[in-house]
Amino acid sequence: METNPKAAGFAAGRLDRISDHLKRSYIDNGKIAGCQVAVTRKGHLAYFASLGQMDRERARPMVDDAIFRIYSMSKPITSVALMMLYERGYFQLNDPVHRFIPEWRDHRVWVSGEGNAMETAKPNRPVSMRDMLCHTGGITYGNALAALGAPDTAHPVDKEYAKVGVRRGEGETLREFVQKLGRVPLRYQPGERWMYSLSTDVCGALVEIISGKRFDKFLADEIFGPLKMVDTAFTVAKEKLPRFAANYRRGADKKLHLVDDPEKSTYLKEPSFFSGGGGLTGTTADYVRFCEMLRRGGELDGARILGPRTIELMHRNHLKDNKDLTQMAIGGFSETANEGVGFGLGFACTLDSVQSGSIAGTDWYWGGAASTIFWVDAVDDLAVVFMTQLMPSGAFNFRGQLKSIVYSAIAD
Numbered sequence: 001m002e003t004n005p006k007a008a009g010f011a012a013g014r015l016d017r018i019s020d021h022l023k024r025s026y027i028d029n030g031k032i033a034g035c036q037v038a039v040t041r042k043g044h045l046a047y048f049a050s051l052g053q054m055d056r057e058r059a060r061p062m063v064d065d066a067i068f069r070i071y072s073m074s075k076p077i078t079s080v081a082l083m084m085l086y087e088r089g090y091f092q093l094n095d096p097v098h099r100f101i102p103e104w105r106d107h108r109v110w111v112s113g114e115g116n117a118m119e120t121a122k123p124n125r126p127v128s129m130r131d132m133l134c135h136t137g138g139i140t141y142g143n144a145l146a147a148l149g150a151p152d153t154a155h156p157v158d159k160e161y162a163k164v165g166v167r168r169g170e171g172e173t174l175r176e177f178v179q180k181l182g183r184v185p186l187r188y189q190p191g192e193r194w195m196y197s198l199s200t201d202v203c204g205a206l207v208e209i210i211s212g213k214r215f216d217k218f219l220a221d222e223i224f225g226p227l228k229m230v231d232t233a234f235t236v237a238k239e240k241l242p243r244f245a246a247n248y249r250r251g252a253d254k255k256l257h258l259v260d261d262p263e264k265s266t267y268l269k270e271p272s273f274f275s276g277g278g279g280l281t282g283t284t285a286d287y288v289r290f291c292e293m294l295r296r297g298g299e300l301d302g303a304r305i306l307g308p309r310t311i312e313l314m315h316r317n318h319l320k321d322n323k324d325l326t327q328m329a330i331g332g333f334s335e336t337a338n339e340g341v342g343f344g345l346g347f348a349c350t351l352d353s354v355q356s357g358s359i360a361g362t363d364w365y366w367g368g369a370a371s372t373i374f375w376v377d378a379v380d381d382l383a384v385v386f387m388t389q390l391m392p393s394g395a396f397n398f399r400g401q402l403k404s405i406v407y408s409a410i411a412d
Contacts, residue, residue: 001048008046014409015047027052034062035388054245071278071368075200078276079346096126103182110185114156132199133345138186139197160184172273174205196334204276215274226303232282247389291383315364317342335367359407
């Protein structure tokens with residue numbers, strides 16, 4: 001792909017440090033099989049590189065149009081979809097979720113104990129639409145994050161998830177999923193804490209319920225089609241299989257272990273459960289188009305997805321009293337550090353560059369379980385997408401390292 005770093009306001013040669021760093025620190029020593037990085041600024045592609053291999057077992061080099069599992073980078077897309085319905089007047093942010101999911105009218109909040117001895121209380125207020133977008137509604141991940149490297153807390157509420165059968169696997173549907181969530185206690189009073197959770201899967205169900213259109217079809221018709229995100233989907237089509245990257249896990253022996261062979265992957269078959277929280281696959285080029293839409297205030301190449309004021313609302317901090325995640329977060333896992341970081345409607349946002357220890361102070365972002373990351377910074381007219389396939393996502397601090405290199409290369 002043709003790049004123009006000078007037009008984008010970068011000092012000559014400084015973005016080349018990205019390739020040097022990733023090769024030296026991760027690829028040459030086998031910590032990752034391969035990766036891809038794109039940097040855009042002021043509407044110009046300033047940097048793009050495909051490094052290493054996309055399938056180590058078959059010795060396939062990383063190709064520019066490789067398809068990746070983006071896992072939780074699905075969440076911002078789902079959040080945008082729900083906010084499209086907000087813009088059409090279907091709901092307000094403080095509306096209770098039980099307007100659309102009646103089974104949630106009888107939610108209780110965990111106080112103490114477990115099983116038959118569990119003590120619960122009535123919520124101070126109903127779980128709101130904002131809570132689902134912001135992970136502040138008392139929903140948890142059950143114990144699903146243990147598979148991604150998070151500690152197995154075996155909290156009494158998580159045990160109830162297992163007892164009720166809350167899951168996102170084959171045979172489940174979005175409607176059945178949210179009905180089951182109405183039968184488990186909330187982990188905390190709505191709005192009082194923040195916990196990474198299944199909330200964005202609920203957002204996907206809400207898109208389906210409110211729009212009357214199957215969730216995957218809504219995304220295809222309302223976002224992927226207009227933005228020309230031609231390779232983003234819940235399923236990898238057969239003809240695209242040669243571009244589908246292998247997924248690896250970093251083991252206790254610090255070596256790579258294949259965990260999803262692209263030629264045997266479940267992503268080759270259409271799922272019954274379309275996970276808005278983590279089910280999408282796509283290319284770097286597609287996600288760059290999504291980020292550019294966000295950076296430009298909701299529009300790209302004549303396709304308007306959201307209004308600029310909605311985008312601005314989404315990346316503001318919605319945590320209670322403008323607190324950061326050090327004051328609000330519970331649970332041991334998410335796709336962000338907590339210091340100096342807030343959370344909006346689908347995105348983390350840097351509140352204080354000094355507290356966060358980051359060179360960036362106006363970015364909003366998220367990542368995925370296979371170490372994929374992105375961020376958008378409308379103040380600096382910047383968007384960055386990094387793709388690899390390494391689980392768990394907390395193995396290395398790709399985001400912090402790339403921020404140091406990218407922001408320090410800006411010369412204007």
